[in-house]
Amino acid sequence: MMSWRTLVSRLAPLLACLGLLGIWQIGALIxxxxxxxxxxxxxxxxxxxxxxxxSLINILASLRRMAIGFGVxxxxxxxxxxxxxxxxxxxxxxxxxxxxxxxxxxxxLMPIIMLWLGVGDLAKTLVIFLGVSLPVVFHSFQGARxxxxxxxxxxxxxxxxxxxRMLRIVLPSALPxxxxxxxxGLVLALITMITSEMIxxxxxxxxxxxxxxxxxxxxxxxxxxxxVGAMGIGLDAAFEQLRxxxxxxxxxxxxxxxxFS
Amino acid sequence: xxxxxxxxxxxxxxxRQSHLALSNISLTIQDGAFVSILGPSGCGKSTLLYIVGGFxxxxxxxxxxxxxxxxxPGPDRGPVFQEFALFPWKSVLGNVMYGPRQQGVSxxxxxxxxxxxxxxxxxxxxxHFYPKELSGGMKQRVALARTLAYHxxxxxxxxxxxxxxxxxxxxxxxxxxxxxxxxxxTVLFVTHSVEEAVFLSDKVVVMTxxxxxxxxxxxxxxxxxxxxxxxxxxxxxxxxVVDIEGMIDDTSEDELHP
Ligand SMILES: Nc1ncnc2c1ncn2[C@@H]1O[C@H](COP(=O)(O)OP(=O)(O)O)[C@@H](O)[C@H]1O
Ligand SMILES: [Mg+2]
Numbered sequence: 153m154m155s156w157r158t159l160v161s162r163l164a165p166l167l168a169c170l171g172l173l174g175i176w177q178i179g180a181l182i183x184x185x186x187x188x189x190x191x192x193x194x195x196x197x198x199x200x201x202x203x204x205x206x207s208l209i210n211i212l213a214s215l216r217r218m219a220i221g222f223g224v225x226x227x228x229x230x231x232x233x234x235x236x237x238x239x240x241x242x243x244x245x246x247x248x249x250x251x252x253x254x255x256x257x258x259x260x261l262m263p264i265i266m267l268w269l270g271v272g273d274l275a276k277t278l279v280i281f282l283g284v285s286l287p288v289v290f291h292s293f294q295g296a297r298x299x300x301x302x303x304x305x306x307x308x309x310x311x312x313x314x315x316x317r318m319l320r321i322v323l324p325s326a327l328p329x330x331x332x333x334x335x336x337g338l339v340l341a342l343i344t345m346i347t348s349e350m351i352x353x354x355x356x357x358x359x360x361x362x363x364x365x366x367x368x369x370x371x372x373x374x375x376x377x378x379x380v381g382a383m384g385i386g387l388d389a390a391f392e393q394l395r396x397x398x399x400x401x402x403x404x405x406x407x408x409x410x411x412f413s
Numbered sequence: 414x415x416x417x418x419x420x421x422x423x424x425x426x427x428x429r430q431s432h433l434a435l436s437n438i439s440l441t442i443q444d445g446a447f448v449s450i451l452g453p454s455g456c457g458k459s460t461l462l463y464i465v466g467g468f469x470x471x472x473x474x475x476x477x478x479x480x481x482x483x484x485x486p487g488p489d490r491g492p493v494f495q496e497f498a499l500f501p502w503k504s505v506l507g508n509v510m511y512g513p514r515q516q517g518v519s520x521x522x523x524x525x526x527x528x529x530x531x532x533x534x535x536x537x538x539x540x541h542f543y544p545k546e547l548s549g550g551m552k553q554r555v556a557l558a559r560t561l562a563y564h565x566x567x568x569x570x571x572x573x574x575x576x577x578x579x580x581x582x583x584x585x586x587x588x589x590x591x592x593x594x595x596x597x598x599t600v601l602f603v604t605h606s607v608e609e610a611v612f613l614s615d616k617v618v619v620m621t622x623x624x625x626x627x628x629x630x631x632x633x634x635x636x637x638x639x640x641x642x643x644x645x646x647x648x649x650x651x652x653x654v655v656d657i658e659g660m661i662d663d664t665s666e667d668e669l670h671p
Contacts, residue, residue, distance in 0.1 A: 302498035305468045308486040310512040310563055324502045401502045401543045 187370050194374035201375055207360055211379070214345055214356040217273055221280025222341045226334055229285045233292025233330070234322055243293070250289060258282040259347040271352040276345070283344035284337040291333025295326025328399045338391050342384050357383075415442040415465060415567065415599065420474030422460050433624040434460050438474070440618060440627060444566075445597040449610035450618045453661065457625030458603040459495075462569050465601060466492050478567065488516065491565030495572040497552040499544040505531060505555050506540040512563030523562075530558040534588065550581035554588075561592070567599040574609070586612060587641060594638050607661070611635075611653045612644060619660050629660055 173191045180190040201207045236243040258279050269275040299322050307321045323330075349358025357380055364372035396403065422435040435457040442448050450458050463469040465476055467486040476483040478490065486492075491512075499508050509530055513523035531540055534554040544552055553573055560568065574582040590613060593600060604610050610617045611633055619628045635650060644650045 300496065300498060302492075302494045302496050303500065305463075305466070305486060305492060306494070306498045306500075306559075308468070309466065309488060309490065309492055309560075309565075310515045311488050312515060321500070325500070327502070399502075401545065 186368070189371045189374055193371050194378060197371040197375035198378055201360070201372065201379065210355050210360055211357045213273075214349065214358070215383075217277045217356070218280055218341050218345045221277045221345070222284050222338060224277075225281045225284030225337060225341070226288055229288035229333075229337075230292050230323075230330055233289040233333075234296040234318065234326060236289070237293045237296025237299075237326070238318065238322060250286065253282070254286055258344055259351065262348055262351045266352055271354050276348040276352060276356070279348045280341050280344045283340040287336040287340065288330070288333040291336075292326060292330045295329030296322050298329070299325045328402045331395045331399060335388065335391055335395065338387055339384060342380070342387065346380060414444055414477075414479060415440075415601070416475075416477040417441070417461075417465065418475050418477075420461070420464060420471045420476060422457065422464065422469070423472040435464075435471075436624040436626050438625070438627055440630075442599060442601060442616075444599055446615045447593060447600045447602065447613055448616045448618060449602045449604055449614040450620060451604060451607060451610045451657065451661065452620030452625060452628075453622050454605060455623050456620045457623065458605075458620065459571050461625070462492070462571050462601060462603050465567075466490050466569050468492075488512070488563050489565055490567045490569055491560035491563065493553075493556050493560050493568065493570045493573045495575055497544070497549075497556045499552055499555055499559070501544045504541045504543055505536060505547070508544070508555055509558045509562050512559060516563055527558070527562055530562055531555075533592070534558045550577050550585065553577065553585065557585075557589070565598070567601065570600065570602045572603050572605065575604070575606075582609075583641065589613070590639060607654050607657050611650060611657065612639065612641065617653075617657060619657060631657060 173195075176191040180188050232246065236246055261282065262275070262279055265275045265278055269278065303325060304317050304321055307317045312320060345356070346358040346361070349356035350362050353359050353362060357376065361373060361376040361380070364370075364376065417438055417440045420435060420438040421433070424432045424434055426432050438461060450461065452458055460469065464471045465478075465483065467483045467490065500511065503511065506524065506527055509527040510520075510523045513526060514520065518526070528540065531537060534557055536551060536554055536558070539547070539551065544555070547555065553576075557573070574585050577585065586609060593613075600613075602610070602613060614633050617631045617633060619631065620626065621628045631653070633653060635644065635647065635653075
């Protein structure tokens with residue numbers, strides 16, 4: 153039997169969505185302008201986008217770039233961050249580089265990257281990669297730095313080599329922190345994905361959105377915002393499920409779910 | 414046999430100053446002996462243990478185990494830290510199996526041995542608990558089992574029962590003695606409790622206040638196997654405790670006339 157309390161907490165995200173749509177609907181009816189369609193009109197435009205072959209190809213192309221940018225970003229950033237966290241030499245070598253790139257909006261690099269790499273997949277994937285990398289490096293670094301030294305000593309006494317300690321002690325004990333970085337990275341990947349497509353209009357979900365805007369198809373604009381938003385929420389929720397499963401051993405007993413998972 | 418000769422340790426502190434933590438320590442520990450190191454907080458007891466463990470290299474002097482110079486940690490010397498240092502992502506069973514698995518013992522055999530050890534330290538039924546789900550005393554039992562699991566010839570224990578309540582502490586002391594009386598490992602045991610040191614040890618090494626030097630080495634000539642209830646009533650035991658307590662108190666005077 154599900155208790156009343158868990159039922160409410162399960163339904164809360166859904167209620168929040170419905171509430172938001174309701175406010176939108178009422179606001180749009182009151183304002184009554186072309187550039188602000190009602191929630192119902194926008195929702196109605198969603199299926200036509202999702203059944204249009206051209207649009208689907210665009211959205212899938214976006215997702216593919218995002219997946220590659222995220223995957224490569226995470227794959228390189230975790231080892232880098234962990235090594236920075238355990239070695240002063242590695243940290244002081246990479247730190248200046250990261251300090252400089254950290255405050256720069258990655259999308260602002262888009263024009264230069266386009267100049268060098270063209271407007272194709274490579275440039276956009278690279279921007280996504282850059283967007284993902286910094287939070288993942290930072291959190292991996294923090295996680296590796298916080299590893300209890302006695303834990304590494306215990307491993308050393310059992311005969312683990314330095315490499316094995318990195319892989320089998322530093323990595324798992326930093327995992328909760330690493331995954332926090334990855335979660336931020338995932339959302340940033342989505343943001344940089346759309347932004348890159350806004351700048352280099354050629355394909356992708358962002359391309360559909362901004363083309364519709366140019367042509368005054370406001371239903372489509374808002375429908376795309378719903379689609380992209382739902383993608384973000386869905387990805388984040390799926391990632392939270394995965395994260396929770398991976399670090400169940402470290403979770404505090406009571407926590408307020410800050411995701412839709 | 415563990416031979417510590419002329420070991421000194423200097424630490425660089427953050428204010429660019431150097432701090433002498435250990436000064437000219439020489440000590441020989443026979444195989445199978447239970448030796449306690451006793452001294453006021455900050456006198457370098459942990460540091461000495463870390464040096465024998467090979468976790469910290471001494472600034473001066475040499476350390477040997479079975480005639481071989483210590484150059485780093487090894488499975489012949491198993492540490493049990495005050496901070497437990499369990500692997501939080503591993504269950505109790507996973508923690509205890511870790512060492513044997515690393516040593517190449519097959520999964521099935523490591524599991525069987527580990528379950529036995531877990532039962533021995535009184536944690537049967539908790540095999541699949543994570544460290545965060547255990548109390549301090551239970552964590553320390555797991556830490557002990559995890560170290561015993563890879564059969565180190567020497568146990569290096571750093572105030573293992575220091576953070577526990579009196580009741581748990583007494584039980585773990587008894588358990589440790591039972592285990593030790595069974596397989597006679599060499600034990601180097603750091604504590605700041607005089608009673609604990611006398612109850613457990615063959616030899617008690619009393620250290621001076623910082624910088625740590627060896628002040629006295631006292632042989633504890635009490636019969637074994639030792640039973641707590643009998644020992645507490647034994648005047649010899651009581652005399653050891655009182656004498657050693659006195660030594661710790663007048664440490665600072667003694668420092669002036671070494
Ligand atoms: N890594 C370190 N860096 C600087 N000083 C240290 C370090 N480890 C220990 N010390 C100092 O050395 C002294 C002895 O420490 P420790 O061996 O932990 O003492 P005990 O275990 O007897 O309490 C203390 O004054 C402590 O501050
Ligand atoms: Mg200490």
